[in-house]
Amino acid sequence: MDDRVREHADVLVDWSARIEPGDEVVVCVAEGAHELGVAVAEKLGEVGANVVTTYDSAEVSRAYQRAHDGDFEADPDHALALYEAADAVLRLGGGRNTTALADVPSGTRRAHARARTGIREARMATDWVSTVHPTRSLAQQAGMAYEAYREFVYNAVLRDWEALAGKMAHMKEILDEGSEVRLVKERDDQPDTDLTMSIGDRTAVNSAASVAYDSHNLPSGEVFTAPYDTAGEVFFDVPMTIDSRRVRDVRMVFEDGEVVDFEAERGADEIESVLATDDGARRLGELGVGMNRGIDRVTDNVLFDEKMGDTVHLALGRAYDSTIPYGETGNQSAVHVDLITDVSEAARLEVDGEVVQRDGAFRFEEGFEG
Amino acid sequence: MDDRVREHADVLVDWSARIEPGDEVVVCVAEGAHELGVAVAEKLGEVGANVVTTYDSAEVSRAYQRAHDGDFEADPDHALALYEAADAVLRLGGGRNTTALADVPSGTRRAHARARTGIREARMATDWVSTVHPTRSLAQQAGMAYEAYREFVYNAVLRDWEALAGKMAHMKEILDEGSEVRLVKERDDQPDTDLTMSIGDRTAVNSAASVAYDSHNLPSGEVFTAPYDTAGEVFFDVPMTIDSRRVRDVRMVFEDGEVVDFEAERGADEIESVLATDDGARRLGELGVGMNRGIDRVTDNVLFDEKMGDTVHLALGRAYDSTIPYGETGNQSAVHVDLITDVSEAARLEVDGEVVQRDGAFRFEEGFEG
Structure with missing residues (x-):
């Protein structure tokens, strides 16, 4: 086994999920993630955690959902019992075909997801972490050779997270x-960007790929808040790619918080359909600043793309509770759709009139020219 | 997908496990059983059952057990909760390497199994069924080509179970x-067999590959009881193969119920070690009559071998409760090791002095010559 697979497992178990002896851990293994599953099991054995391994197969899900009449029972007892008794859930993504569910009617998919709301909540009440094992299918999605894609993934995952968390703390x-963020970009080859957002009273999340930072993705490496x-x-x-459809070069105009x-x-058409979902879908739920410089290219996988250094993303729809003052509610919506902009050149991010990031470099970094 | 995979799933779900709408089903998918997992999920979707799919990977188990200090926690909550809430457990065997656990110390394996006693009991309290998907690894174990092995497996599994159950009812x-069974075999090429066993008060099980018959293996096709x-x-x-070691041509002498x-x-050496396990290991726990004529050759897999038509098997060790009068206990032991003898020629099975099977043919079949 490639050493990097074991290192990935170590980061996931130790840094990200903070697994301790005796923890009840559910490990969800995607079709192509066997090798990482083995490495994670080894690590969990070493730690002395208890493991149930589930098989997260897209083809199994497709077969089940297509054959079902669509009237799914809400939160089956046995699945709910498993997640309610779990301390942590480690989701090892990495399928063999990113479009394996393409012929499941979207109504069926939504009905299935809705029927598992309680299970999802139980899972999200644990120390859950999602990561991906590099597979040929994901390499293909990224338009990359397999070996190069593996390099890319491990470069994104095997960071000095402690150091990055320290840097991101400045941004947080x-x-x-x-109180106010302004994003400006003036490049000759594209329409201008000049956007202002309020962030007063909101709490930014230092998403450092660890449950200790309220961050549940590995890799992570972004600081995000909820603008209005x-x-x-x-x-x-x-x-x-939004709901399996490609979206590119989107210009969007906001007034009074709405598109x-x-x-x-x-x-x-895809953007139109997102905006038509509900009222909240026309408002932003997230402003995120990508700070993981291990991610240096787009791979058509939002888990990576939105964390990319020198990018900023905005999400239409639902805001994360962790960014909202206690007792208040942020933007509500059934969707959360990220859109990303490259800020590596002719761009600046200002907070209350002060430049925080220019052409990708942050104020708290060397090489920054305010 | 090969039609036979779907037919296998149909037999498993309908005939064997008798799954009904709303049942909470756990499907345990071995490393090489993906395709059967997909077919079973499709079938369960059709029936309207609820599914949790676990990943029964020998390599994941090996990694976990080897890395662990061996002091396994008894019956982890989340695993126990899953099985306690399940109505049925479908185990889809079929690994990629039958010796994947060869370098896990046997003490560790035993400790791990012991620590899961409650989980095993919870699983066995459900309508559980074990079956196997034909893999190249199992074909290799059987010394067969892959295609030929697939033929073999489907021939064993896709029977007219209702008809076979009817025939086996005669034997039961x-x-x-x-009251007394006598097994006699007089072949020139091997030592004589002449064994008598008491079966008075015992109840035979018509093992027709269905929970409705108290039978939990697919394929099955044997009638068994507990002799003394x-x-x-x-x-x-x-x-x-007993505990990964080959055993062949065993002659055994019994007196007063003991070897x-x-x-x-x-x-x-392997037989010696089995016999030394405990007192019960020197006594028989099972007399089984193989009646599945779809199984026409040895494949070094006890799930199939012991069901083979024209064979009789005896197990050292533990008796199954279902064969013992209510309130009594059968032979107790930590082991249950099956040994098989070919009765296709120069052999007869007598019950209370009457020949029931001669040279493989049963009294209730055409071609039987008492």
Whole structure:
């Protein structure tokens, strides 16, 4: 086994999920994640945790959902019992075909997901962490050779997380203390971006790939908060896949916190359908600043893309509770759709009028030119 | 997908486990059993059952057990909760390497199994069924080509179970009413067999591959009971693997129900170690009559071998409760080791002095010559 697979397991178990002896751990292994499953089991054995391994097969799910009449029973007892008794859930993604569920009617998929709301909540009440094992299918999705993709994934995952968390703490502090964010980008080859958002009273999350930081993705490496009263225009130049459809070069105009106009080089119908979901889908639920410089290219996988260094992302829809003052509610919506913009050149991020990031470099980094 | 995989799933879900709408089903998928897992999920979706799929990977188990200090926690809550809430457990065997656990110390394996006693009991309190998906690894174990092995497995599994159950009912009736069984074999090429066993008061099980028949293996196709007061000698000419070691041509002598002497062409040490386990290991826990004529050759897999038509098997060790009168206990032991003898020629099985099977043919079949 490649040493990096074991290192990945070590980071996941120790840094991300903080597993302790005697913890009841559910490990969910995707079809292509066997090798990481073995490494994680070895690590959990070493720690002395207790393990149930589930098989997260997209093909098994497809077969079940397509054959079912669609009237799914809510939160089956045995599944609920498993997750309610779990201390941690480690989800090892990495399928063999990213479009394995393409012919499951979306209504069926939604009904199945809805029927598992209680199970999802039980899972999210644990120290859960999602990661991915590099598979050929994901390499293909990224348009990369397998070996190069493995390099890419381990470069993103095997960071000095403690050091990155320290750096991200600066960004969190700036956002926590700030009231207004302005994102400006003036490149000759694309429409201008000039967007302002309020962030007063909101709490930023230092998403350092660990439950200790309220962060549940490995890799992570972003600081995010929940903006409101958004106004201006923004151009998202990083291509995305939303609900299996490609979306690219989206220009969006906001007034009084809501999307009032948009155009897209590709995937306009998809954006239209997202915006039509509910009222909250026209408002932002997240402003995220990508700070993982181990992620240096787009791979058509939001788990990686939104963490990419030198990018900023905004999500239409639901805000995360952790960013909202206790007792209040953030933007509500059935969707949370991330859109990303490259800020590596001719771009700046300001907080309360002060430049925090220019052309990718942060104020608290060497090489920053305010 | 090969139609036979779907037919296998149909037999498993409908005939064997009798799954009904709303049942909470755990499907345990071995490393090589993905395809059957998909077919079973499809079938369970059709029926409207609820599914949790676990990953029964030998390599995951090996990694966990080897890394652990061996002081396993008894019956982890989350695993116990899953099985206690389950109505049925479908175990889809079929690994990629039958010796994947070869370097886990046997003490560790035993400690791990012991620590899961409660979980095993919870599982066995459900409508559980074990079956196997034909894999290249199992074909290799059987010394067969893959395609030929698939033929073999489906021939064993895709029977007219209702008809076989009817035929086996005759055998059960004979054993239920009988007091003494005598097995005689006189072949020139091997030591004679002449063994008598008491079966008075014991109940035979018509093992027709269905929970409705108290039978939990697919394929099945045997009628078994729990003998006592065994006396005489028997020659087991069907090769077996016991705890990863090959055993062949075992001659065993019984007096007053206990093994008093034995010799083996191969694997004598292994037999010795089985007999030394505890007092019960020297007595028989099972007399089984193989009646599945779809199984026409030895494949070094006891799930199949002991069901083979024209064979009789005896197990050293633990008796199954279902064969023992209510309130009494059968032979107790930590082991249950099956040994098989070919009765296709120069052999007869008598019950209370009447020939029931001669050279493989049963009294209730055409072609039987008493």
